[in-house]
Amino acid sequence: MIRHTITLQPLGKNLKVNDQTPLIDLLHEFGVEFPCGGKGTCGKCKVRLLEGEIEVNEVHRKKMEQLGLPEEWRLACYSSCTSNITLEIEQFNHLILADETEFDFCPRQGFGVAVDLGTTTLVTQLVDLKTACIMAVETLVNPQVKFGSDLISRVQASLDGHALEMTQMIRFAIGTMIRQMLKNHSAGIQKVVLVGNTVMQLIFSDCDVSPLSAYPFHTTNLGMKSFTPSELNWNFSVSESIIFYPSIGSFVGSDILAGIVATGLHQKDEYTALIDLGTNGEIVIGNRDRIVCASTAAGPAFEGANISMGMRAVTGAISSLRLENDQIEATVIGNTSPKGICGSALIDAVAIFRRLELVGIFGEINSGDEFIYLGGKVKLTQKDINEFQLAKAAIAAGLAILANNLSIRLADISELYIAGGFGNYINIDHVVETGMIELPAEIIHKRGNTALIGAKMFLFSDHLNIYEILAKTKLVNLECDSSFQDIYVDKMLFLK
Amino acid sequence: MDDLLTKLLEAVEFGKVDKKSPYPPQLRDMDGAHELTINAIESGIKPQKILEEALIPAMARVGKKFAECKIFVPQMLMSARAMGASMFQLKPFFASGAIKTKGTFIVGTVKGDLHDIGKNLVSMMVEGGGWSIVDLGVDVGSDRFVEALKSNPGAVVGLSALLTTTMVNMGEIVSTIREYAPETKILIGGAPVTAEFCQNIGADFYAPDPQKAVEYMNKLAS
Numbered sequence: 027m028i029r030h031t032i033t034l035q036p037l038g039k040n041l042k043v044n045d046q047t048p049l050i051d052l053l054h055e056f057g058v059e060f061p062c063g064g065k066g067t068c069g070k071c072k073v074r075l076l077e078g079e080i081e082v083n084e085v086h087r088k089k090m091e092q093l094g095l096p097e098e099w100r101l102a103c104y105s106s107c108t109s110n111i112t113l114e115i116e117q118f119n120h121l122i123l124a125d126e127t128e129f130d131f132c133p134r135q136g137f138g139v140a141v142d143l144g145t146t147t148l149v150t151q152l153v154d155l156k157t158a159c160i161m162a163v164e165t166l167v168n169p170q171v172k173f174g175s176d177l178i179s180r181v182q183a184s185l186d187g188h189a190l191e192m193t194q195m196i197r198f199a200i201g202t203m204i205r206q207m208l209k210n211h212s213a214g215i216q217k218v219v220l221v222g223n224t225v226m227q228l229i230f231s232d233c234d235v236s237p238l239s240a241y242p243f244h245t246t247n248l249g250m251k252s253f254t255p256s257e258l259n260w261n262f263s264v265s266e267s268i269i270f271y272p273s274i275g276s277f278v279g280s281d282i283l284a285g286i287v288a289t290g291l292h293q294k295d296e297y298t299a300l301i302d303l304g305t306n307g308e309i310v311i312g313n314r315d316r317i318v319c320a321s322t323a324a325g326p327a328f329e330g331a332n333i334s335m336g337m338r339a340v341t342g343a344i345s346s347l348r349l350e351n352d353q354i355e356a357t358v359i360g361n362t363s364p365k366g367i368c369g370s371a372l373i374d375a376v377a378i379f380r381r382l383e384l385v386g387i388f389g390e391i392n393s394g395d396e397f398i399y400l401g402g403k404v405k406l407t408q409k410d411i412n413e414f415q416l417a418k419a420a421i422a423a424g425l426a427i428l429a430n431n432l433s434i435r436l437a438d439i440s441e442l443y444i445a446g447g448f449g450n451y452i453n454i455d456h457v458v459e460t461g462m463i464e465l466p467a468e469i470i471h472k473r474g475n476t477a478l479i480g481a482k483m484f485l486f487s488d489h490l491n492i493y494e495i496l497a498k499t500k501l502v503n504l505e506c507d508s509s510f511q512d513i514y515v516d517k518m519l520f521l522k
Numbered sequence: 523m524d525d526l527l528t529k530l531l532e533a534v535e536f537g538k539v540d541k542k543s544p545y546p547p548q549l550r551d552m553d554g555a556h557e558l559t560i561n562a563i564e565s566g567i568k569p570q571k572i573l574e575e576a577l578i579p580a581m582a583r584v585g586k587k588f589a590e591c592k593i594f595v596p597q598m599l600m601s602a603r604a605m606g607a608s609m610f611q612l613k614p615f616f617a618s619g620a621i622k623t624k625g626t627f628i629v630g631t632v633k634g635d636l637h638d639i640g641k642n643l644v645s646m647m648v649e650g651g652g653w654s655i656v657d658l659g660v661d662v663g664s665d666r667f668v669e670a671l672k673s674n675p676g677a678v679v680g681l682s683a684l685l686t687t688t689m690v691n692m693g694e695i696v697s698t699i700r701e702y703a704p705e706t707k708i709l710i711g712g713a714p715v716t717a718e719f720c721q722n723i724g725a726d727f728y729a730p731d732p733q734k735a736v737e738y739m740n741k742l743a744s
Binding site for chain 2: 179240412518
């Protein structure tokens, strides 16, 4: 009997299967869902063929065309295994990042494109400007991640002579995503709005990022950048404008400006805070009169970096943990066996360890063991818990120093919004229990991808009020604050 | 009398600054480093003995536990604060020459970099190892290292950096120091630093954690 090997990415799993085995028989247990029951109408079971061949019959091809799938994709429900293949199985990024929050708008003609250009993740949405309906969405991992996951590694790559390569890479990726969204929509694009952090903006715009490589980390090149499709090598037309919105400061970009607009923080009487838990964790506190903001290096731990079994919120990641009869119960994305842990569950784990007194006030594992099991083979080590302490202390210290800067108490903050990729999964009670945010859980709200919501709002506005916001927004360098070290170290403790 | 030293050693190891400090819970309401050092001096224990038989072994235990991930930054800083409280009482004896240190350690975070926690941990551990410290702070260029060497000839120099983009500045600092005083021992550390990088820029030692720095320096002094 002929046998083939199927390799599943990003799980790294190898399966031996018989010739002609339908993929639908294999993949459901790895988190691929078949909502339409294998009729090829919903496209939810799509897989990306990375290596090898999957034959496509006439019906399959037609379904793929109807769904607008690029040629390397296949519908698992129409595919069988006839050779050795490597598949990337559909992940759950769409659920996490593609936002559908409603907002007020003035109808306009045509289509617009909102782009959230993240350090790790790219999201584009095609918006009907008459109805504000989202017509198509694309998400992609930023191709620059091959140069490293954090911002400093991108700055370093730029200094090492990869600046132009990174610029071309990101322009090509976003152009491809937009073209993909246009496949099923003939209407022309009026406007493209991009938001992203300062480093992402400078690289996209082919500008020098070297001022951001060392103290004083100061660039004056923060302004709005506009482009024509031909400058970007985009072979579709944009009738009005392609604009990358201005940055607030050296490490706080237009994604946070968009977040301020999306949450309406700049219009509130009471002090309101916004924390964006992306790769680069940014914090904002402000009201209608004044706004302060800062960036922290809190993000990487929440995205799985530096955590021994850390991973992003994709298939196989433990996304949440809860206590049931003093036993730790794990929820795994895709209902597969757990492969690792993502940021939301890292917070859950530490909160639960504290409740069960498995971990002491300094973060030490009380038993003296080097790790604690969470479910299956997934465990957290002493070092992982320490990494979490650094991340949570960065957020807590950032909030405290920004509040000091405004001469207010933390308790004067009336509402706090959490934005960002993994923000949707997090358990707010657990966040409060770990001491990451020292405010009552009732005033903390999840707000999804506020950068994308803001970018969509910019599609409808003529960006007049952003200059008012920029004028009253001050960037604070946390490390320059003389009390930073004491506050930062204090916040590493677990005092609850 | 030696009982006092044992208690002081314990107070520093577990970060008990003074009687009223709430940490660590197991030493609540007991005397801390502050009281124990005053008692030790008053009962006639030689300051050099207080340093060598209480403070140095306490910080060596702290450094070892940190290197083994058994304790983390907050406990290490608590211990350093307790040591600081003890050192404060011993200060007059350093000034009068009644206590001899092993030498001087000039330490700073290199130009372009503002991260000082790692540098401070190393400087506290080295101080707890029996050295005098000249801490130049953060964003320190080669000129200031050379200046400090002029006032402290023969000192050992430590360079710290936390960013890949600022780590490169170590190379220039090392070669400038070598021009001025070629025999100077230079050790480097920080998250992105590696032994290979250390070799490439011609520094003498890469310290992956504070304890390794202390061990290296103690070898130099012996």
